[in-house]
Amino acid sequence: VQLQASGGGLVQAGGSLRLSCVASGRTFRSYHVGWFRQAPGQEREFVGRINRSGAVSGYRDSVTGRFTISRDNAKNTVYLQMNSLKPEDTAVYYCAVSTVAGHTSRSADFHSWGQGTQVTVSS
Secondary structure, three states, rough: OOOEOOOOOEEEEOOOOOEEEEEEEHHHHHHHEEEEEEEOOOOOOOEEEEEOOEEEEOOHHOOOOOOEEOOOOOOOHEEEEEOOOOOOHHHEEEEEEEOOOOOOOOOOHHHHOEEEEEEEEEE
């Protein structure tokens, strides 16, 4: 499976963006999908994950209540709705797939990383 993230941009603090992760291949619906982000000079960090069933298995604490992950298997797409954005959300956002059962936030459990999309939140 190949993934492509899009939808990033420049937004003021308090604003919203919706990122999309579009997958190629007919097996997309069999994968769990995770969102990660990486700020300059920092390690890649887990944002959230949605299971192949459509259930969200968890978000990092700093985005809980502000970010929402959803998926549309008919469109081979997973979304990351980001509201109440903060400058500390500035990063390149990536999506990736996993077959690991249960909740995992380890990037090593994900593969087929798509090209990221830049999100910049100004104060």
